[in-house]
Amino acid sequence: MALITDVAFQKIMRKRKIRGYVFYGLCLTAVSIGLLMLAALLYNVLSEGLTRLSWGFISNFPSRFPERAGIHAALLGSIYVVSIAGVVAFTLGVGAAIYLEEYAKKGPFASFIQLNIANLAGVPSIVYGILGLEIFVRIMEMGKSVIAGGLTLALLVLPIVIIASSEAIRAVPSSLKEGGFALGATRWQVVRRLTLPYAFPGILTGAILAVSRAVGETAPLIVMGALTFVPFAPDGPLSRFTVLPIQIFNWTSRPQEGFHVNAAAGIIVLLVVLLTMNALAVFLRHKFQKGTRW
Amino acid sequence: MPWQCSCVINSRKVLDGDYMLTTDKDLIIEAKKVSVFYGNTPAVIDIDLAIKREKITALIGPSGCGKTTLLRSFNRMNDLIPIARTYGEILFEGQNIYAENIDPTEIRYRIGMVFQRPNPFPKSIYDNIAFGPRINGFRGDMDELVEKALIGAALWDEVKDRLRSSGLELSGGQQQRLCIARTLAVEPTVILMDEPCSALDPVATLAIEQLMRDLSKQYSIVIVTHNMQQAARVSDYTAFITADERRIGELVEYDDTRQIFTNPSDERTEAYITGRFG
Amino acid sequence: MCWAETVSLMGQDKQNLGLLQKTFGIRWKRNLLESAIKYVLYLCAILSIFTTAGIILVLLFEAIQFFQEVSIFEFLGSTKWTPLFASKHFGIWPLVTGTLLTSVGAMLVALPLGLLSAIYLAEYAPRRVRGTLKPILEVLAGIPTVVYGYFALLFVTPILRSISDEIMVFNGLSAALVMGIMILPMVSSLSEDAMQAVPISLREGAYALGATKLEVATKVVVPAAMSGIVAAFILSMSRAIGETMIVTIAAGQNPNFTFNPFVPIETMTAFIVQVSMGDAPTGTIEFKTIFTVGLSLFFMTLVMNLLSQYFVKRFREVYE
Numbered sequence: 001m002a003l004i005t006d007v008a009f010q011k012i013m014r015k016r017k018i019r020g021y022v023f024y025g026l027c028l029t030a031v032s033i034g035l036l037m038l039a040a041l042l043y044n045v046l047s048e049g050l051t052r053l054s055w056g057f058i059s060n061f062p063s064r065f066p067e068r069a070g071i072h073a074a075l076l077g078s079i080y081v082v083s084i085a086g087v088v089a090f091t092l093g094v095g096a097a098i099y100l101e102e103y104a105k106k107g108p109f110a111s112f113i114q115l116n117i118a119n120l121a122g123v124p125s126i127v128y129g130i131l132g133l134e135i136f137v138r139i140m141e142m143g144k145s146v147i148a149g150g151l152t153l154a155l156l157v158l159p160i161v162i163i164a165s166s167e168a169i170r171a172v173p174s175s176l177k178e179g180g181f182a183l184g185a186t187r188w189q190v191v192r193r194l195t196l197p198y199a200f201p202g203i204l205t206g207a208i209l210a211v212s213r214a215v216g217e218t219a220p221l222i223v224m225g226a227l228t229f230v231p232f233a234p235d236g237p238l239s240r241f242t243v244l245p246i247q248i249f250n251w252t253s254r255p256q257e258g259f260h261v262n263a264a265a266g267i268i269v270l271l272v273v274l275l276t277m278n279a280l281a282v283f284l285r286h287k288f289q290k291g292t293r294w
Numbered sequence: 295m296p297w298q299c300s301c302v303i304n305s306r307k308v309l310d311g312d313y314m315l316t317t318d319k320d321l322i323i324e325a326k327k328v329s330v331f332y333g334n335t336p337a338v339i340d341i342d343l344a345i346k347r348e349k350i351t352a353l354i355g356p357s358g359c360g361k362t363t364l365l366r367s368f369n370r371m372n373d374l375i376p377i378a379r380t381y382g383e384i385l386f387e388g389q390n391i392y393a394e395n396i397d398p399t400e401i402r403y404r405i406g407m408v409f410q411r412p413n414p415f416p417k418s419i420y421d422n423i424a425f426g427p428r429i430n431g432f433r434g435d436m437d438e439l440v441e442k443a444l445i446g447a448a449l450w451d452e453v454k455d456r457l458r459s460s461g462l463e464l465s466g467g468q469q470q471r472l473c474i475a476r477t478l479a480v481e482p483t484v485i486l487m488d489e490p491c492s493a494l495d496p497v498a499t500l501a502i503e504q505l506m507r508d509l510s511k512q513y514s515i516v517i518v519t520h521n522m523q524q525a526a527r528v529s530d531y532t533a534f535i536t537a538d539e540r541r542i543g544e545l546v547e548y549d550d551t552r553q554i555f556t557n558p559s560d561e562r563t564e565a566y567i568t569g570r571f572g
Numbered sequence: 573m574c575w576a577e578t579v580s581l582m583g584q585d586k587q588n589l590g591l592l593q594k595t596f597g598i599r600w601k602r603n604l605l606e607s608a609i610k611y612v613l614y615l616c617a618i619l620s621i622f623t624t625a626g627i628i629l630v631l632l633f634e635a636i637q638f639f640q641e642v643s644i645f646e647f648l649g650s651t652k653w654t655p656l657f658a659s660k661h662f663g664i665w666p667l668v669t670g671t672l673l674t675s676v677g678a679m680l681v682a683l684p685l686g687l688l689s690a691i692y693l694a695e696y697a698p699r700r701v702r703g704t705l706k707p708i709l710e711v712l713a714g715i716p717t718v719v720y721g722y723f724a725l726l727f728v729t730p731i732l733r734s735i736s737d738e739i740m741v742f743n744g745l746s747a748a749l750v751m752g753i754m755i756l757p758m759v760s761s762l763s764e765d766a767m768q769a770v771p772i773s774l775r776e777g778a779y780a781l782g783a784t785k786l787e788v789a790t791k792v793v794v795p796a797a798m799s800g801i802v803a804a805f806i807l808s809m810s811r812a813i814g815e816t817m818i819v820t821i822a823a824g825q826n827p828n829f830t831f832n833p834f835v836p837i838e839t840m841t842a843f844i845v846q847v848s849m850g851d852a853p854t855g856t857i858e859f860k861t862i863f864t865v866g867l868s869l870f871f872m873t874l875v876m877n878l879l880s881q882y883f884v885k886r887f888r889e890v891y892e
Contacts, residue, residue: 020786038712118877119624123873249718249821271719477780
């Protein structure tokens, strides 16, 4: 028994309700498809690659024989390149964020820089590879080296660090800063001793996001000259190198089934590394957030 | 019931002489022992209130005492808040709107609402008004219906040449009248108004008050206001709701407006009206 | 602020001798340090300008040299792209159609799924469900694209081929489907942000007129958030165009001028990878194609990013 007894109204009401249920079902289906694909991907990778995972896999170099191939060179390459990228992007990015939020006068120049950063965030990563190839490899003559790769990736993830750090610094309450100024502190002292510690969790999150992105990048490094078959460990900043995603790419592209298994195993390692980093980010953020509650 | 009964105040105030039994055709909405909780916090407890048909009833009282909560329970708008729970019965034309099988959507079609801040849709004036009828399957002459609604809201003359322009371009008072027109378009029986003039200037306020008096010839109106003069000017009946130290709203007194403002029975009502608190 | 004035006044008073001079000497050094720090930070900030300038200059410089050898009419007019063969043709269109085929295909997947997910998250999902779903979607977004490429070639393609014989090992369909899944979280998250920005008062107004949840979501919230949603779509499409590894691994390296999703094609990004991995010596015309194709790619994504920013501005103007 409904509130309104008009028959025509009730008929329409029923249609509307049915449409509502159908739509709700569609929405759930959409969400499920995404989740299903993720599950399928993880299942496929794990079922294929788990068998190949072993200590040997991590310590071996690539080889013509799938069973004997390992990710040692790629892993080391990734560690070196991403470390360089992380350190460079972090220092330059946080510096830029501090300048933009704390020092720059709000005007057309500052907006222009912000516009630039927003645009750089949307540039395809492969274009950074082209930039790195021309500037670092050729013009600055670093060669197709670890350091060139690190700097290329640093430019790539710089916008991420800047945007995340800017947001974190913006969130610092002005009452905190004004308290510092009122005590006679200089701008840098306020930044260093009050603003940055408060904004640290946000900045850290941005840094870890940037490093996560750098770990997974493939195209820019290929373009800039990373190798796809590296039977040696990188022995210095000027050494040639490869990284884990490129190794995975190389194995995936081979016709032999055995290499596909290797690729899956490599993917597991890569995902584990990324998962650890993200878990670290969440953990660190909680830890530091507890500490800065004034 | 989840709360201890010792703090419950039964406030069965009656209209002087006019109160009759539940099936009285004069009553359009009857609240019976209505209590609303947000999570575990009570907002109002045990309200008994009978709204008379085609009259203007005002709910007055200090801020934060549950007037809006009570008003929103009349058209089940509190259902939109996940932690809100409503107990008791609210009869609309004799039927309990909180019964199991009642769809809140139907109720809101019959009991309309105008909000504190005007909230026209970012669409044209025409589409704002046509929205309600369209979703309810209206097949007739929409132009005519829009015109009727705008005339009913005293807005037609001002906007008849720009029906396709955006509703957001109107002034505050015009936007509120647009929201009223939008409500009129679905031909409700009751119009609930939650402090409709608090965001408007005095001139616009007077226009809305005049409109209310005209509308009450056809519709039953319940208005929440913390402007006592407005309640005195506009309403036929007034209910005074206040909260004790525990911030739980209760109905203190409900009577003819003239009676409430000239000779209130409860000392709390008198204290509020004479400005001693609130 | 008066602090700065005080400092400069004190700087001027450096001339005073005696006890005062010692205090002012320290202040002066501190001033210098402050200026130095400010300058260093300034350099960090303008690095972004140099990066943009660098990209544009590098691409333009090499592209101009390219166009001294290859006519721009051939580049924009021909539908054959064979720079690595003996008989060279330099029509960009096969690469562009390859890119568009996979990107539009990806958007055909990501748009409806992403928008429906966004509506679900913004209007229907209870808080706890949102709390678990959103991180999962972010995981999807964070998976490196080479992993998606593996998935496309070694999981999706075999399944597609078992459905239809016509589908070849390298094909645009597989890449488009997987790319769609990859950008789904982006569409969903950006659209949801746009919808969350719509004020609750608008929703309440619609409910108060007797609207169902579906009607509120589709006839009030989505239209109100439309500029923001359009911005989300454009940005996601830009991302799809710039995507490299999925198409390189799964779509093939045949610059075919075709709209057939079952055959191998080559996208602009995949071509750049192909040349980089090959042995085209520096300075040759083959090598220069990297920059020309790169410039075209950069130009396409730049236009889309600017367009999307325009829509975001329009959206913000209504609600702020």
